[in-house]
Amino acid sequence: MAPVPAGAASLIVVSxxxxxxxxxxxxxxxxxxxxxxxxxxxxxxxxxxxxLLLADGRGGTASAVITAVGKGTLDLEITxxxxxxxxxPRLVVVQxxxxxxxxxxAVQAMTExxxxxxxxWAASRxxxxxxxxxxxxxxxxxxxTAREAAKQARRSWLPVVAGAPDESTAxxxxxxxxxxxxxxxxxxxxxxxxxxxxxxxGEIVLVVGPEGGIAPAELTALTEAxxxxxxxxxxxxxxxxxxxxxLSVLSARLDRW
Numbered sequence: 517m518a519p520v521p522a523g524a525a526s527l528i529v530v531s532x533x534x535x536x537x538x539x540x541x542x543x544x545x546x547x548x549x550x551x552x553x554x555x556x557x558x559x560x561x562x563x564x565x566x567x568l569l570l571a572d573g574r575g576g577t578a579s580a581v582i583t584a585v586g587k588g589t590l591d592l593e594i595t596x597x598x599x600x601x602x603x604x605p606r607l608v609v610v611q612x613x614x615x616x617x618x619x620x621x622a623v624q625a626m627t628e629x630x631x632x633x634x635x636x637w638a639a640s641r642x643x644x645x646x647x648x649x650x651x652x653x654x655x656x657x658x659x660x661t662a663r664e665a666a667k668q669a670r671r672s673w674l675p676v677v678a679g680a681p682d683e684s685t686a687x688x689x690x691x692x693x694x695x696x697x698x699x700x701x702x703x704x705x706x707x708x709x710x711x712x713x714x715x716x717x718g719e720i721v722l723v724v725g726p727e728g729g730i731a732p733a734e735l736t737a738l739t740e741a742x743x744x745x746x747x748x749x750x751x752x753x754x755x756x757x758x759x760x761x762x763l764s765v766l767s768a769r770l771d772r773w
Contacts, residue, residue: 554588573674600672612726618756625760627665638682641728651681689741698743705745
């Protein structure tokens, strides 16, 4: 048998899967049931002796070992407990509502790279409109997408999806006025996100327009509230990828990565 190259073992190491719970147990034993228990026992087919992670979505974590497997349930022995501080500054993305599944793709990718809050924005050029029950269902899809992406990324903090089904430009402007810094991605901006000054604390708000872009009146309202137009580079990105690209820049610059 050929020798295994040095460092090759690290390529096949898989971290323990993470499951979200409403609250972490105070006892050393726990039965994981409900949708998370079903997913762990039936879908992932975890077995006795395997390890997994629990998180409450608010920084609390616990490691556990499976002691028994039932029908859609797991019995666990808690081995360690921990807490992860919320990252600062806080990264908030105002995401223009997009048609089809592009919004959900944006939510998924942004969650994986570390967004702390996502605000659905009813921009004037948004093709899709969230009204009534449709808006409630659409927002619930974003919440579910963020939850599953946070589990995939092994995140201790679950991103918040803003409470209203969609926010108006006036509401977004008020959010910008209270932020430590705010930026609007715009293809005609002269400043680059890679070089603008960033705050060390507080909230950074990043605005991403819908497919049709940000209307001039909206850009005026956002900049008057304190946002600075910035660009990433010479390419014009889709609404589903612009946010994750910008968050990647911010994560590197803020030493999150």
